[in-house]
Amino acid sequence: MRNRAGIILIKDDRLALIERHRGGLHYFIFPGGGIDEDESEEQAAIREAEEELGIVVEIIQKAAELTRPSGRQFYFLVRHVSGEFGTGTGEEYGEYDPKYGTYLPLWMPMNEVLQKNVLPRELAEFVVTSHQRGWGAETAIIATEK
Numbered sequence: 001m002r003n004r005a006g007i008i009l010i011k012d013d014r015l016a017l018i019e020r021h022r023g024g025l026h027y028f029i030f031p032g033g034g035i036d037e038d039e040s041e042e043q044a045a046i047r048e049a050e051e052e053l054g055i056v057v058e059i060i061q062k063a064a065e066l067t068r069p070s071g072r073q074f075y076f077l078v079r080h081v082s083g084e085f086g087t088g089t090g091e092e093y094g095e096y097d098p099k100y101g102t103y104l105p106l107w108m109p110m111n112e113v114l115q116k117n118v119l120p121r122e123l124a125e126f127v128v129t130s131h132q133r134g135w136g137a138e139t140a141i142i143a144t145e146k
Contacts, residue, residue, distance in 0.1 A: 001070060001071040002034045002035070002070075002071055003034070003035045003041070003071045003072045003073070003074070004032055004033060004034055004035060004044075004071065004072075004073045004074070005032055005033070005035050005041045005042070005044035005045040005048060005073070005074045005075075005076070006030040006031055006032020006033075006045060006048065006073065006074070006075045006076070007030065007031050007032060007045050007048070007049050007057060007075065007076055007077075007078045008030065008063055008064075008075055008076065008077045008078065008127055009031070009049070009053075009057065009078050009079075009080060010077075010110070010127075010131060011080060011107070012107075013109065013110050013111075014107035014108060014109050014110065015107070015108050015109075015110055015113055015127065016031060016053060016085070016105065016106075016107060017029065017030060017031070017105075017106060017107075017108050017118065018030075018031055018052060018103050018104065018105055018106075019102070019103075019104040019105075019106050020101055020102060020103060020104075021101050021102045022100065022101025022102070023101065026117065027117040027118070027119050028106075028108065028116055028117060028118045028119065029118075029119050030075060030120075030123065031048055031049055031052045031053055031105070032044075032045060032048045032052075032073070032075070033048045033051070033052070033090075035074075041062075041074040041076075042059050042062075042076065045057075045059065045074070045075075045076045045078070046059070046078075048090075049078065050083070050088070051088055051089065051090030051091075052088045052090050052092070052103070052105065053083075053085055053086065053087075053088050053105050054083050054084055054085065054086060054087030054088040054089065054105075055080055055081075055082065055083035055084070055085055055087075056080075056081045056082045056083050057078035057079065057080060057081060058078060058079050058081050059076045059077075059078055060076070060077045060078060060079055061076065061077050061135070061137070061139075062074060062075075062076055062077075062139045063075050063076060063077040063126075063127075063130070063135065063139065063140065064123055064126055064139060064140040064141075064142055065139055065140070065141050065142070066120060066122065066123060066142045066143075066144055067141070067142070067143045067144070068143075068144050073120075075123060077135060085105065085107075086105045086106075088103075088105060110128060110131055113127065113128050114128055120142075120144060122142045122144055123142065126140055126142065
């Protein structure tokens with residue numbers, strides 16, 4: 001069981017996501033990954049944004065915590081500080097391996113997020129609702145079965 005950290009980056013009414021094709025499935029995920037032993041949740045989120053998207057981000061707030069059988073996932077609302085979106089150099093961008101599938105950073109219009117296969121679904125629903133109504137100060141705790 002490994003905990004994960006990810007980001008929620010919204011710019012010009014669009015959400016930063018990673019498009020994946022893997023194992024015959026097509027879906028979109030929030031940028032993020034495993035938390036290393038020597039780093040905090042926040043540090044992992046910042047590192048993953050740089051590895052996967054090629055950008056430096058600043059954390060605004062911890063927005064959501066998902067509890068899953070496989071571990072906990074922490075998601076941070078962030079702002080883009082510097083770097084060019086889509087220039088990530090993480091290991092997932094090395095030579096293509098069908099076992100791991102494809103990774104493509106993209107901006108998805110917020111009005112399409114719930115129409116597409118954005119995972120985790122509970123987080124996608126929370127992000128769209130919070131973007132429309134305003135972000136609360138409290139971290140949302142979301143329990144999932146998958």
